[in-house]
Every structure is written in structure tokens, then in C-alpha cells.
Amino acid sequence: xxxxxxxxxxxxxxxxxxxxxxxxxxxxxxxxxxxxxxxxxxxxxxxxxxxxxxxxxxxxxxxxxxxxxxxxxxxxxxxxxxxxxxxxxxxxxxxxxxxxxxxxxxx
Numbered sequence: 001x002x003x004x005x006x007x008x009x010x011x012x013x014x015x016x017x018x019x020x021x022x023x024x025x026x027x028x029x030x031x032x033x034x035x036x037x038x039x040x041x042x043x044x045x046x047x048x049x050x051x052x053x054x055x056x057x058x059x060x061x062x063x064x065x066x067x068x069x070x071x072x073x074x075x076x077x078x079x080x081x082x083x084x085x086x087x088x089x090x091x092x093x094x095x096x097x098x099x100x101x102x103x104x105x106x107x
Contacts, residue, residue, distance in 0.1 A: 044075060048090045068098055076103055 008017045020028065064070065064087070072089040075097075085100035 044088065045090075045095055048073065048088060048095060063100075065098065072098075074100060 005021075008020075020031070023031065064072065068087045069089050072087040075086050075088050076083050077086055078084075083103035085103055086097045087100055088095060088097045090096070
């Protein structure tokens with residue numbers, strides 16, 4: 001590990017780099033976790049948006065609850081080091097989720 005601070009990516013705005021440079025290591029760890037979760041959220045929203053743009057009518061899965069739309073997809077969320085399946089779908093501008101069940105340890 002180098003004793004020199006890392007070089008920030010050129011794509012980051014200067015004010016963001018300055019704010020990060022002024023932050024404590026604890027704050028940076030919080031930022032890193034938040035940034036990772038936010039990136040996953042935005043990727044999931046983009047996937048859901050792409051799915052909602054498709055005009056195909058798919059057959060309703062057998063294990064889909066009555067109150068979950070047929071266009072819902074399954075995502076995995078990690079909570080307290082445990083992984084769970086959730087149905088997710090878009091209603092207008094909002095992304096809705098409903099618990100499906102735990103991910104088995106074999107997966």
C-alpha cells in the first residue's frame with residue numbers, strides 16, 4: 001500500500017473531491033457504503049425501467065402473489081449479512097417491493 005493519497009478519478013467534480021479529502025476515515029466508510037447502495041438502487045431502477053418498456057406480455061409465474069403485478073422481477077437484498085428475495089416493480093415514478101423469502105444457502 002502506498003503512502004501517497006490516491007488520485008481521484010477525473011470524472012469526479014472538484015468540489016466532491018475536496019469534500020471527500022476533508023472527511024474523516026469513518027465518514028468515508030459511510031460514504032462508500034452509501035455510494036455502493038445508491039449505485040445498486042440506480043442500476044435496479046434502470047433495469048426495472050427497461051423491463052417496463054418492453055411490450056411483451058409474459059405468463060404469470062406460479063409463485064407470484066395476487067397483489068404483485070405480473071411485470072415484477074425478483075431481486076436479492078442483503079440485510080444484516082442475510083440475503084432475501086423480494087418482488088420489485090414500478091408504479092409510476094416509485095419502485096415497489098414485496099418480500100418473497102430467504103435465499104437458500106446453496107444459491
